[in-house]
Amino acid sequence: MSVRDEDKMRDAERTKAEILAAAQQVFSTRGYADAKVRDITAIAGVNPALVSRYFGGKLKLFAAALDAALDARLITDLDRNLFGETIVARFTEPRGDRVNPLPIMLSGSSDSEAREVARGLLRDRVFEPLEAWFGGEAASVKAARFMIVSTGFFAYRDQLPLDAFAGAVDPDLRQWLVSEFQAIVDNE
Amino acid sequence: MSVRDEDKMRDAERTKAEILAAAQQVFSTRGYADAKVRDITAIAGVNPALVSRYFGGKLKLFAAALDAALDARLITDLDRNLFGETIVARFTEPRGDRVNPLPIMLSGSSDSEAREVARGLLRDRVFEPLEAWFGGEAASVKAARFMIVSTGFFAYRDQLPLDAFAGAVDPDLRQWLVSEFQAIVDNE
DNA sequence: TGCTTAAGTAAACGGCGGTTTACTTATCTG
DNA sequence: CAGATAAGTAAACCGCCGTTTACTTAAGCA
Numbered sequence: 001m002s003v004r005d006e007d008k009m010r011d012a013e014r015t016k017a018e019i020l021a022a023a024q025q026v027f028s029t030r031g032y033a034d035a036k037v038r039d040i041t042a043i044a045g046v047n048p049a050l051v052s053r054y055f056g057g058k059l060k061l062f063a064a065a066l067d068a069a070l071d072a073r074l075i076t077d078l079d080r081n082l083f084g085e086t087i088v089a090r091f092t093e094p095r096g097d098r099v100n101p102l103p104i105m106l107s108g109s110s111d112s113e114a115r116e117v118a119r120g121l122l123r124d125r126v127f128e129p130l131e132a133w134f135g136g137e138a139a140s141v142k143a144a145r146f147m148i149v150s151t152g153f154f155a156y157r158d159q160l161p162l163d164a165f166a167g168a169v170d171p172d173l174r175q176w177l178v179s180e181f182q183a184i185v186d187n188e
Numbered sequence: 189m190s191v192r193d194e195d196k197m198r199d200a201e202r203t204k205a206e207i208l209a210a211a212q213q214v215f216s217t218r219g220y221a222d223a224k225v226r227d228i229t230a231i232a233g234v235n236p237a238l239v240s241r242y243f244g245g246k247l248k249l250f251a252a253a254l255d256a257a258l259d260a261r262l263i264t265d266l267d268r269n270l271f272g273e274t275i276v277a278r279f280t281e282p283r284g285d286r287v288n289p290l291p292i293m294l295s296g297s298s299d300s301e302a303r304e305v306a307r308g309l310l311r312d313r314v315f316e317p318l319e320a321w322f323g324g325e326a327a328s329v330k331a332a333r334f335m336i337v338s339t340g341f342f343a344y345r346d347q348l349p350l351d352a353f354a355g356a357v358d359p360d361l362r363q364w365l366v367s368e369f370q371a372i373v374d375n376e
Numbered sequence: 377t378g379c380t381t382a383a384g385t386a387a388a389c390g391g392c393g394g395t396t397t398a399c400t401t402a403t404c405t406g
Numbered sequence: 407c408a409g410a411t412a413a414g415t416a417a418a419c420c421g422c423c424g425t426t427t428a429c430t431t432a433a434g435c436a
Contacts, residue, residue: 010402010413031298033221037394047415052395109347110219110298119348127350141360144344144352151343152336159297160307162315164332172329198383198432225424235385240425 016054018044021097023065028103028158032062032114035107062108063117069101070125075133084182091153091177092169101126102151103158134185142184149180204242206232209285211253216291216346220250220302223295250296251305257289258313263321272370279341279365280357289314290339291346322373330372337368 022043026035037058041048055061078086091100105122108114131143156165164170169177210231214223225246229236243249266274279288293310296302319331344353352358357365 012413015413030300031221031303033219033298034300036392048393049395049397049416050414053414058394105348106294106343107298109343110295111222112218115219115348119350122348123350127352138360140352141358141364144350144358144361145364147344147350148340149336150340152338152340155294155297155339155343156332156335160293160303160310162307162311162332162335164315164328170329170332172326173332176329176333200383203383224422236423237385237425237427238383241384246424 024099027107031107083185084178087181102154212287219295271373272366275369290342
């Protein structure tokens, strides 16, 4: 389980990073309320006290985990002609060790403090940049459409897993997702 | 606040119903983990002990609240020609005192026990009936599309409210939702 | 009206879990 | 190799909150 069983060198930065990675994993799968600090630190192989020491508490760790998962390139990198395909690829193939922020966001939705954190970051780091990237009069509705479809997808893949979403994404469903996202930029 | 300040007659059935209604309200807005039993009973104007007495505990109350919100007519009533319009109307105009089950479901997603309850009811009472109603080979994908769009919508209306979803639904967004749902039954 | 039973309450209990405190151990520097 | 300091730990702490217990009060019934 522990990441550092045979690796006891002391490195605060690395330890913080390991806690953060474990937090992203646990928050996104078990949800904020059900994710115990002890669960997270067990995966990172460190003492629970370090969460308070390094992050200032569970809520701040949640904020940090969410912030770290939010990658501006998610939006700035996009090619409008390949929007649908690119987004779906990023959603379904977890590039390296980078984790999707949306499951973490959703995981915080059932605790009011965590929800406020998630709302703020969601607005500032995802919705508004997306709105700006879409541009034009319908930008807000486009951003809303994007949020609805992507969030609904993650809700049933990670939060309330339904059989239909288990394993690899059904090719027909995947195709629908691609066209759905592409339609947003194509003004349809 | 209390529903029964000047109404102290004793009626177990009615009391149970009031607790249930309060539970639906609180769970759907604050989330399972953040909804305290004392919050719910304060709204119903009764003692916290009654939750354990009448429902067997918080988790069972959650299950009951969800079950009560699930109305089979949500699906069986549907007219295929007006599917999109009907569904959106039901989502946006909370018919009488009936509450939407999806926000309650989502609210349980960050506690593993509540999540299992929500998953089971979601599958048996929503997904599978919907799948059967759609019929045909693509039924599963259609049901998935329905779940994705409706859940995404509620996520940002009730769970992580974004400004774009505040107040009345934007007419353009509403129109998109209607066509989106209609497209599912129209095999598009 | 008194007796029984159900409805409801007040207050205490207990454990889960985030956090704090006091301590131990490794690393770095002269 | 000290000595200092940062990294990490073990264990206790304590508040929150779901639940239980013991009690009070209202309704039904002869």
